[in-house]
Amino acid sequence: MRQNVIFDNDVLRALTEVLSELKGNKVFFLTDDNTQKLVLPYFNTLLEECQASVITIAPGDVNKNLSTVEQVCLALQKGGATRNSVVVNLGGGVVTDLGGFAAATFKRGIRFVNVPTTLLSAVDAAVGGKTGVNFGGLKNEIGVFCEAVAVLISTRFFSTLPLEEIKSGFAEMLKHGLLKGTETYQKLLSFDFTSVDNDAFLNLLTESVNVKRVIVEQDPTEKGLRRALNLGHTAGHAFESMAMERNKPVPHGYAVAWGLVVELVLSNLLKGFPSENLYGLAQFVYSHFGAFYITCDDYDSLLNLIHHDKKSVSGECNFSLLKNIGEVEVDCRVDDDTVKAAFDVYRDLMHI
Amino acid sequence: MRQNVIFDNDVLRALTEVLSELKGNKVFFLTDDNTQKLVLPYFNTLLEECQASVITIAPGDVNKNLSTVEQVCLALQKGGATRNSVVVNLGGGVVTDLGGFAAATFKRGIRFVNVPTTLLSAVDAAVGGKTGVNFGGLKNEIGVFCEAVAVLISTRFFSTLPLEEIKSGFAEMLKHGLLKGTETYQKLLSFDFTSVDNDAFLNLLTESVNVKRVIVEQDPTEKGLRRALNLGHTAGHAFESMAMERNKPVPHGYAVAWGLVVELVLSNLLKGFPSENLYGLAQFVYSHFGAFYITCDDYDSLLNLIHHDKKSVSGECNFSLLKNIGEVEVDCRVDDDTVKAAFDVYRDLMHI
Numbered sequence: 001m002r003q004n005v006i007f008d009n010d011v012l013r014a015l016t017e018v019l020s021e022l023k024g025n026k027v028f029f030l031t032d033d034n035t036q037k038l039v040l041p042y043f044n045t046l047l048e049e050c051q052a053s054v055i056t057i058a059p060g061d062v063n064k065n066l067s068t069v070e071q072v073c074l075a076l077q078k079g080g081a082t083r084n085s086v087v088v089n090l091g092g093g094v095v096t097d098l099g100g101f102a103a104a105t106f107k108r109g110i111r112f113v114n115v116p117t118t119l120l121s122a123v124d125a126a127v128g129g130k131t132g133v134n135f136g137g138l139k140n141e142i143g144v145f146c147e148a149v150a151v152l153i154s155t156r157f158f159s160t161l162p163l164e165e166i167k168s169g170f171a172e173m174l175k176h177g178l179l180k181g182t183e184t185y186q187k188l189l190s191f192d193f194t195s196v197d198n199d200a201f202l203n204l205l206t207e208s209v210n211v212k213r214v215i216v217e218q219d220p221t222e223k224g225l226r227r228a229l230n231l232g233h234t235a236g237h238a239f240e241s242m243a244m245e246r247n248k249p250v251p252h253g254y255a256v257a258w259g260l261v262v263e264l265v266l267s268n269l270l271k272g273f274p275s276e277n278l279y280g281l282a283q284f285v286y287s288h289f290g291a292f293y294i295t296c297d298d299y300d301s302l303l304n305l306i307h308h309d310k311k312s313v314s315g316e317c318n319f320s321l322l323k324n325i326g327e328v329e330v331d332c333r334v335d336d337d338t339v340k341a342a343f344d345v346y347r348d349l350m351h352i
Numbered sequence: 353m354r355q356n357v358i359f360d361n362d363v364l365r366a367l368t369e370v371l372s373e374l375k376g377n378k379v380f381f382l383t384d385d386n387t388q389k390l391v392l393p394y395f396n397t398l399l400e401e402c403q404a405s406v407i408t409i410a411p412g413d414v415n416k417n418l419s420t421v422e423q424v425c426l427a428l429q430k431g432g433a434t435r436n437s438v439v440v441n442l443g444g445g446v447v448t449d450l451g452g453f454a455a456a457t458f459k460r461g462i463r464f465v466n467v468p469t470t471l472l473s474a475v476d477a478a479v480g481g482k483t484g485v486n487f488g489g490l491k492n493e494i495g496v497f498c499e500a501v502a503v504l505i506s507t508r509f510f511s512t513l514p515l516e517e518i519k520s521g522f523a524e525m526l527k528h529g530l531l532k533g534t535e536t537y538q539k540l541l542s543f544d545f546t547s548v549d550n551d552a553f554l555n556l557l558t559e560s561v562n563v564k565r566v567i568v569e570q571d572p573t574e575k576g577l578r579r580a581l582n583l584g585h586t587a588g589h590a591f592e593s594m595a596m597e598r599n600k601p602v603p604h605g606y607a608v609a610w611g612l613v614v615e616l617v618l619s620n621l622l623k624g625f626p627s628e629n630l631y632g633l634a635q636f637v638y639s640h641f642g643a644f645y646i647t648c649d650d651y652d653s654l655l656n657l658i659h660h661d662k663k664s665v666s667g668e669c670n671f672s673l674l675k676n677i678g679e680v681e682v683d684c685r686v687d688d689d690t691v692k693a694a695f696d697v698y699r700d701l702m703h704i
Contacts, residue, residue: 077488108495136429143460144496
């Protein structure tokens with residue numbers, strides 16, 4: 001079950017080695033319009049060498065749907081992909097999640113390699129075997145658990161990203177820090193977004209990805225412990241879905257950052273999570289991510305979205321909460337009134 | 353990996369027990385228009401007892417596609433299905449394959465029970481974890497390997513089936529007999545389609561399903577041995593696809609029966625499979641299934657379809673062949689000219 005995760009800023013050499021080991025009879029690169037333009041040229045010699053076909057999809061979460069999956073599968077079919085072929089998912093979370101799902105279901109599964117080009121996909125989406133697409137207005141509603149045969153993690157493509165994208169991924173690193181312990185977490189709180197050193201950042205990222213790997217390896221299909229990784233995501237997904245409904249989508253990581261605030265409020269109310277750590281996080285989130293605006297009129301819609309979450313058990317909301325930094329408890333059932341109380345505190349902390 | 357397969361003609365009691373063990377928070381029955389009318393009423397008391405929701409799809413292979421999967425997932429979503437819910441696939445191969453795929457991908461996988469109502473799905477589709485739908489003109493081109501948590505096998509619903517359906521399933525039993533050995537195979541050749549005893553038939557069916565189970569348990573994801581089960585299917589799928597292209601679809605089992613003839617010709621040419629056994633099978637197939645009409649003008653199209661088969665390795669056709677009854681060899685590469693020669697012999701044997 002151990003996934004082959006390679007941390008290396010010399011991505012061209014690393015990917016060349018991986019593909020030569022896999023010996024696929026055909027190689028397909030999946031990109032979106034952005035990575036095709038900004039990142040794919042870096043791999044030109046490799047593309048020629050292995051006579052790869054390139055499949056390009058429209059970018060963004062709005063295209064993370066079954067219709068795009070069909071488009072990818074059709075391109076694989078027309079390109080003569082067999083069970084022995086390999087798909088390289090080169091892009092952010094949409095490309096790795098959707099490309100992983102397409103590869104995992106095409107001919108009942110062909111091998112795929114993830115090369116995340118955004119911080120968010122590097123730290124979260126590309127590792128751990130969760131693939132899928134949005135459906136019926138809900139995030140990642142259709143998918144499978146299927147591991148990439150290899151994941152190549154680097155920071156070299158991040159320089160092409162807007163700061164917003166970096167911050168979005170950073171929220172997942174914050175979550176990993178909260179799960180890991182004070183030392184890791186404090187390093188993150190003092191991170192300087194204005195001057196990033198690629199190799200130092202790769203070290204921080206390696207530490208963060210390994211938090212996730214350790215958890216996923218113990219519980220690949222999310223029967224228990226893995227739900228720890230949902231920290232911030234139950235409330236976060238509800239914010240994200242609500243933003244979609246408002247036709248003002250927000251970056252995933254921003255929603256997670258706001259979700260972390262809500263869920264640390266719940267942790268504080270129900271598990272004794274220290275108030276000073278809650279305030280510290282809320283301040284960091286507010287200053288770097290701003291706030292997601294809600295009024296008490298939104299509470300019922302948010303609760304409804306939470307009840308529809310994959311993690312929900314009938315009737316009550318189901319959260320992963322913290323007793324302290326580094327001490328997680330999964331499957332915490334919380335009644336609706338307590339969640340509403342947490343939204344109240346969230347609005348206070350976010351100055352709404 | 354051992355799948356819970358229950359052989360019992362008292363299906364109502366057996367399913368009641370299974371569902372009570374699974375303790376799903378919601379139960380969904382997936383049927384098609386036919387099984388909703390002919391089979392579902394048999395479960396009425398159970399449906400009420402567990403307050404099950406019923407999802408009904410249009411019948412037939414033409415509806416085994418992603419659009420029907422979307423329809424099922426939407427119904428699950430609207431019906432409030434969670435990861436703890438259970439889907440009961442009540443129907444033939446289309447329902448079990450498609451329902452299995454929908455359940456395996458909805459919220460990245462919820463549990464499903466297969467209750468095959470046709471011989472074909474009982475003997476083949478419902479056991480072994482292959483789920484999927486047709487795509488881009490190819491059979492089962494999109495899908496995943498995912499085991500039902502339980503499969504209830506009975507013969508009690510077969511009396512509602514036309515003889516054609518029984519024969520279609522019987523072709524898969526023939527294949528299992530050919531893989532198992534002379535004793536099992538001979539019992540099948542002397543089967544009397546005109547007077548079927550339900551319980552005696554269940555015994556024969558049990559023997560047949562167990563041939564498949566033993567193979568699947570040793571190789572669940574078709575890395576090697578499981579390809580033995582493709583016997584008859586490489587040529588058979590090509591016939592089936594060609595029939596679809598001609599807008600004159602044929603029952604899957606009929607295509608397999610004709611495919612068995614082609615592949616035993618190849619076995620005879622390349623592996624020394626005894627001629628008398630080839631003639632015996634060809635005669636049985638011709639008298640019960642008739643022939644699929646092809647001329648030498650169809651050979652290139654058929655070869656093209658074979659090359660697009662999931663099992664194909666680039667360049668050559670890949671078959672599972674028999675040295676004798678009970679002695680299979682997987683991954684036999686065969687060049688196009690030899691396949692064409694086998695089509696010639698097939699036409700002779702089928703009096704075309």
